[in-house]
Amino acid sequence: xxxxxxxxxxxxxxxxxxxxxxxxxxxxxxxxxxxxxxxxxxxxxxxxxxxxxxxxxxxxxxxxxxxxxxxxxxxxxxxxxxxxxxxxxxxxxxxxxxxxxxxxxxxxxxxxxxxxxxxxxxxxxxxxxxxxxxxx
Numbered sequence: 643x644x645x646x647x648x649x650x651x652x653x654x655x656x657x658x659x660x661x662x663x664x665x666x667x668x669x670x671x672x673x674x675x676x677x678x679x680x681x682x683x684x685x686x687x688x689x690x691x692x693x694x695x696x697x698x699x700x701x702x703x704x705x706x707x708x709x710x711x712x713x714x715x716x717x718x719x720x721x722x723x724x725x726x727x728x729x730x731x732x733x734x735x736x737x738x739x740x741x742x743x744x745x746x747x748x749x750x751x752x753x754x755x756x757x758x759x760x761x762x763x764x765x766x767x768x769x770x771x772x773x774x775x776x777x778x
Contacts, residue, residue, distance in 0.1 A: 655754070658750070658778055659751075662747055662748065665744060666748055669741075673703045673705070674704070674705070674706050675701060676705065676706050676708060677695060677700070679698075679712070680709035680710070680712055680713050681712055684697045707744055707748035707749075708748055708751060708752060711747070711750075714745055714749075715773065746777060747777055749777070753770050753773050753777070754774065756770050757771075757774075
């Protein structure tokens with residue numbers, strides 16, 4: 643990752659990560675089962691309803707904000723966030739005030755991990771850099 647991020651980038655990101663860790667700990671007092679690859683391509687829809695969530699190889703016990711951040715990484719239709727929050731809470735999930743921003747910033751962990759991949763293409767790297775820059 644150091645080859646893709648400058649020393650200055652890393653120095654700037656460290657305090658952001660430290661603050662984020664404290665916020666995530668406060669927002670997730672009890673770990674949950676988190677899919678951690680929660681995106682449209684892993685959601686099966688049948689007759690307009692969610693029928694299954696597939697590809698659980700990255701699942702872990704921890705914060706839900708990694709998965710939520712990934713889901714909201716790219717623009718979604720208007721009203722999606724309100725519908726998501728209502729459904730999440732209806733199923734017992736807890737979302738603090740500012741949950742969307744917290745999830746977006748927590749996704750920074752995923753974005754930085756992707757920058758460490760050996761199979762990273764130039765367009766993907768450019769998109770990741772744009773997303774990291776927009777997050778920090």
